[in-house]
Amino acid sequence: MAVDSTVTPVDEVLKMDDVVIDPSVAMRIQSNIAMRRMVLPLAVVNGEVMVACADPKDPATLRAVKRAFSETVVLRKAESDSLRQALRRVHSATTGRTGAAAVTGDGEDFVRIVDEMIGAAILRQASDIHIEPEKNRTMVQLRVNGHIEAFRDYPASLHSGIVSRIKVISALDIAEKRVPQDGQISYQQQGEASSLNIRVATIPVRHGEKLTLRLLGIQSEKLTLKNLGMSAVDRETFESNLANPHGMILLTGPTGSGKTSTFYAALRYIQEQGGESLITIEDPVEYDLAEIPQVEVDSERLTYATALRSVLRHDPDVIMIGEIRDEETAEIAVRSAITGHLVLSTLHTNSAAGAIARLLDIGVAPFLAAATIRLVAAQRLVRVLCKRCRNPRELTSRESVLLGDSKLEGREVYEHGSCLHCAGKGFIGRIGIFELLPINEKFSSMISKHATEQEIIDEMSQQQLRTLRGHGVEKILDGETTVDEVLRTTMVGH
DSSP states (O other), X not given: OOOOOOEEEEEEEEOGGGOOOOHHHXXXXXXXXXXXXXXXXXXXXXXXXXXXXXXXXXXXHHHHHHHHOSXXXXXXEEOHHHHHHHHXXXXXXXXXXXXXXXXXXXXXXXXXXXXXXXXXXXXXXXXXXXXXXXXXXXXXXXXXXXXXXXXXXXXXXXXXXXXXXXXXXXXXXXXOOSSOEEEEEEEBOXXXXXXXXXXXXXXXXXXXXXXXXXXXXXXXXXXXXXXXXXXXXXXXXXXXHHTOSSEEEEEEOOTTSXXXXXXXXXXXHHHHHOSOOEEEEESSOOSOOTTOOEEEOBTTTBOHHXXXXXXXXXXXXXXEESOOOSHHHHHHHHHHHHTTOEEEXXXXXXSHHHHHHHHHHHTOOHHHHHHHEEEEXXXXXXXXXXXXXXEEEXXXXXXXXXXXXXXXXXXXXXXXXXXXXXXXXXXXXXXXXXXXXXOOHHHHHHHHTTOOHHHHHHHHHHTTOOOHHHHHHHHHXXXXXXXXXXXXXXXXXX
């Protein structure tokens, strides 16, 4: 380790509750040293390592920090009790419990390594962990707010041990390295009452096996229609359609655009109104919904179509189908919607108009689609700017044209900055942008005549229905996100 770092103390006491911790920085000091010296690296901000500590003037603290970092370090005094709690939270990453024996080799504790990865993902609120073997290293990355962040590199010699540990706790075949495998981990951190579901997928690549771990432990109580990002008008439209006694509501967007979260929020809304029997069919069940039966399908044993047929015998009022993938599922879903059930489902298309065209292409008769579809919504997720460090500027002429309104040139917009409150990333969380297509008489008539996607788009423009990009522009002008975020997530084909 380099020992020539510059240390700059700062007198102001840091409020730990306002800080977002980057585990790739925090874990560079060993847990025993961090706890003994009460020192916690937080994040890299504008090229400087920000470090919370109990005593910035303690020589032992300075030496511990210098050994770990070659960059310029800024020491920030933190209140002792809150710092101690933050240290426990960070370093509980090495004390997770997965219920299997340790796998060790060459003096390395692979239980600790895997627990460290998972703990870091939980701390950073990541959705996925990517473990990728290369010739001379194993690269571990986290997907946070839809973007990949580097966490840590391990020597290539440790890769097989890491893979074996994960295979053991996810009930996969350790000896099988030539074909992809799928498994699941029920993971519990020390001090936590509930366990976290983690879906594991392996695939052979050039230098070994790549593993992807998807964390499925989002708290459902945080999901409400009010905090998804819909405008007040859109939310009113959405809620009024959820009150329909029958029909179909479709959500569309690419993988990872928040469709399932929106429907979970919708189910919670319906549940709060009372008087309805709800059931879901999912692949997989991402997290538990209290008092709502959830059916998990399996492509080999229990398909969406088979599960849907069985579900209809259980007298539901509202059915959520994770995805309409084929003609059989589509036909049963439409028949269910036309015979007294409210059906919620998703399709993979780029726009609301595209969802209708897709449903017809699958094989649904146009007259049935016209009779059952009540609402189609397209959605994307954009990162939310950290309001403590965002930087104002004027919208350029080129950007205003790309956003679809040249009159916007010169309006104030914001770019991301870097501070402790966002772990130096400039963004905190994500929010949805939406495009709603309520099916009125005009659209119903067009669908029954097998209208093309472009014809529906043209009619949406005639009726002045806002597009995804149009909603994104509102978020830009409100200072919630950036021009680049909206352009990236709403480009054709995304």
